[in-house]
Amino acid sequence: MYPEDLRYNKEHEWVRRENGRARIGITHYAQEELGDVVFVDLPEPGSTFQAGEAFAAVESVKAVSDIFAPVSGRVVEVNEALADRPELINEDPYGEGWIAVFEMDDPSELDGLLDAEGYRKMVEG
């Protein structure tokens, strides 16, 4: 539920560090709260976002939710598979359900995020 190798923000996004890049998605808890995802609004590759800024949106049968950038950077890759199969977010949130890859402006921003234990405590209270 809370992979050890990831960092998390309080808005239920996860980051996986891949050298200077960051792969980003939403957590298992987030997809469960949202319910079945029916549409994902992906950012344009090349666009830049500050940490905390909304860079994508996920629409479920219940609501539309902004997805906030956990780190600042430039979008270098988006998960095109989500266009046809938004359910990947529900089925495999930490794997095939990733949303985008950022070229990070400042990898030290990762230090400000929660680790798996911190995120677990936040969710489970």
Add this chain to the structure above:
Amino acid sequence: MTRAISGYHLEGSVPLIFEKGAPGRRGYRLRERAVDELPLDELTPPEHQRQQDAPLPEVSELEAVRHFIALSRRNYGVDVGFYPLGSCTMKYNPKVNELMASLPGFAHVHPYQPEETVQGALELMYNLEKYLCEIAGLSRATLQPAAGAHGELLGLMVMKAYHESRGDHHRVEVIVPDSAHGTNPASAAMCGYKVVQVGSNERGSVDVEQLRALVGPNTAGLMLTNPNTLGLFEEDILEIAHIVHEAGGLLYYDGANANAILGRARPGDMGFDIVHFNLHKTFSTPHGGGGPGAGPIAVREDLVRFLPVPMVEKDGDRFYLDYDRPDAVGRIKAFYGNFGMLVRAYTYIRTHGPEGLRRVSERAVINANYLMRRLAGHFELPYDRHCMHEFVLSGVRQKKQGVRTLDIAKRLLDYGVHAPTIYFPLIVDEAIMIEPTETESKETLDEFVDIMLRIVREIEEDPDLVRNAPHNTPVRRLDEARAARQPNLCWCPPVEGAAGE
């Protein structure tokens, strides 16, 4: 599947009308033409002419009647049963409204008729505007918007025109609470505004300190529902209005919950500058099923000049449509709004009168508080204070038992009750939003409580019964996700000679 020819079966789906009938079958024949036929090419250029006949259903009158009666028997409306859909005010729509709207002088007028021949219709619009202004506590109103969200958009256009008339081009931010109806930020975005969210405090009201920190020279206005979507009265409304006005912004009233305040409190007195009403909620015009709705807006004196054309004016004994309004935001609807709805709302206001409307709100609030207190022990009540016309429970206790709010809503259908609004407002986990309205009797409310308590027991004793609901409806649990991911909105005629599915 065999299709029962008995009309008593409510099982299964109803075939489309396109799947019925036979080529050449007719239910109606047009009368013989009284005028000469014109060559089609004279009326429509050949490239715009259809090359093949449209594949319209070919059925007898009886087949058409049975088809639509079969569909109507699967329909659920407030004339059928209890409909506690929070935030939607599904009150009973008195039949006298329909009677008035069907009077030939109202039903058969044409929008291009000369003004002298529609004086009664204009007088009704003129008077309805006055009544709505009195209820809102504001100066003038337009009846044109076709729905609440349309009224929101127009209200924001008026807000924008006001700021621009003052040279305040930098006012680009509209503030909305985190409990707002989704239409508020959507309307603001559509009007070109940047949406800024203000949080709620532990009492479920706008966090005044947060608001104070958010307003500034870029603030165009605040959109607020009062009572808010939690069904709670914004007790700090005077201070909120002061903060927004002092920053140079305007205060917009989302009238979705106006059923709670009729004749008791006026948005204009609270400090609101622009107000919309949903005639299809508060003033008992039909609702759902595609409407049409009506979302008039009322504004304070110095905003009147921005209201759209035309306005109904009176000169001596004569009513007329005024198009000479140079500062108006333009037209926002063909002709004059959904006139039939205006007749119904007018009828509702006249049959109730001021005292009757006060009682409407009083009873709506008492009914909601009664239901809330009877259910509070069995569900979480996140904001435990007196509610107005609706209240929000949370299904978190049941969620821990493995049954979600969605399942409870589906199980209610088995008992013949329309489900409440669920998962809204977004700030309440597993939200169940219940609005009984004033038109329900105590017996109906008690029956609803009995059903809810039965479901609570079922969750303890046989949770799968609830998790797999509904069981007694024409179709079982629908796959909402698949419907959204792969919507199938077309019907294709079966290909001749092709094998079955």
